[in-house]
Amino acid sequence: MYCGQMNQGTIFPAADFNPAEDAEVLFSALQGMECNKDDLIEVLTQRCNAQRLIIAQIYSGSYGQDLVTDLKEKLSDHFKEVMVGLMYPxxxxxxxxxxxxxxxxxxxxxxxxxxxxxxxxxxxxxxxxxxxxxxxxxxxxxxxxxxxxxxxxxxxxxAQGAREEGYEYEDPAMAAEDATILWDACQGESGEHKNMLQDILCRKSYQQLWMVIFLVAFQQFQLVSGQDIVDVIRDCYDGHFQQLLIAIILCVRDKASYFAYKLNSAIYDFGFHNKTVIRILISRSELDLMNIKRSYKEQYGNSLHHDIRQYASGHYEAALSAICTGDAEDY
Structure with a gap:
């Protein structure tokens, strides 16, 4: 039976939240030639997104200025990207x-x-x-x-958001049929084969795909070819189409593990690809970043926090580390 991981982020709603006080701290931090970046990090990385939006409303009402605009004007480089990114829903x-x-x-x-x-x-x-x-x-x-x-x-x-959702779409008999189609599709490269892959991987529910990949397809691929489905797709297809199919499969298997892999690749394979690191940390910070950190440590030995500190520096590193660790145990 498919079991999705319970969401576990690193950023939570702040207790004793005082948005007027936070807005005042941010306004003061953004005055003058030199911004108080420590205060910006302290407030924006320790409040959840909903609280940040309330702070922005009060900031506008109290000071007649837009907080996001002020952040964009006063900050620069990747530190600016982090601070501004935190302000977006x-x-x-x-x-x-x-x-x-x-x-x-x-x-x-x-x-x-x-x-x-x-x-x-x-x-x-x-x-x-x-x-x-x-x-x-x-x-x-x-x-x-x-x-x-x-x-x-x-x-x-x-992009249609047309994937089936819910356990009512969990059908073992159909999973066996889908696995056979998936196997056939991975043996050829025709347009028809690619259409079959698209239909199964993009439209079937995660519960159904879990059965296809783990309960049936995994066994079939192992028994018949000695390879995992990801390896077979790598052998059969190439380019961004191949990468997209593999990403879908990895997300079905373990989304936290997929993002851990993406972060490690962004840090080491692309010479610290800032945009990818920033995007994943911000977008997963209130969902499953703690799970991602655990998976990262299990897969790569070092903690995610450790690897970030090896390649980022200054207030940029401090902001990423604050998002990465939150108030939770470091991994």
Whole structure:
């Protein structure tokens, strides 16, 4: 039976929350030539997103200025990205990340894969709504114009938020049938085979996919080929389409482990890819970052906090570390 991990973040609602006092601290911190970055970190990384939005409202009402605008004007570089990113509601943050991934300097396919392969239907619905409101075009329209081939088609399906949800879609007999289709699809590279992969991996519920991958497909792949399904997909397909299929499978298996892998890759394989590290820490900070940290330590030996401190410095490192550790035990 599929068992999703209970969400466990590193940032929680602050006890004895006093938004007027926090707004005053932030306003004072942003005055003068040199900002008090320690105060900014102390407030913004120790309040949940809902509390930060209340602080921003009071800040505006009390001082006649927009907090996000002030942060953008007073701060710089990656530290600014962290502080501003913390002020965005989750769907707003994801929508802006997706837009930047497609309309920045070149297309950041890894960002598209990471977000669209890992978000729930409700999260994707919210992203679509914000994307249209913020940028005046549907998310799928930009995906269609900025990507291509079966990679584009798979992203388009995921962006619909059309995955079945709930245990009523858990069908062992259908899982066996899906596993056979999945096996056949991994033996060929035709358009039809790719369509079959898309249909199963993008539309079936996580509960159903868990059965397909673990209870049936895993055994079949091991017995017949001696390889895991991820290895077979790597052998059969390539490019961003391959990476997207694998990301979906890894998220079905263990989403925390998937994000741990993405963080380690961003830190070591890409010379500390700041945008990826910032995006994952902020977007998972109130969901499952503690689980991600545990998985990171299990997979790579070092704590996530340790590896971040090896490559980031100054107030930027302090902000990332505060998000990473919160008030919880370090891993």
């Amino acid at each position: 989750p769907a707003f943050f994801d929508a802006h990340e997706l837009r930047h991934a497609m309309k920045g300097a070149g297309t950041d396919e890894n960002c598209l894969i990471e977000i669209l392969a890992s978000r729930t239907n409700s999260e994707i619905y919210a992203i679509n709504e914000v994307y249209m409101m913020q940028f005046g075009v549907p998310l799928q329209e930009d995906i269609d114009s900025e990507t291509s081939g079966h990679f584009r088609d798979t992203l388009m399906i995921l």
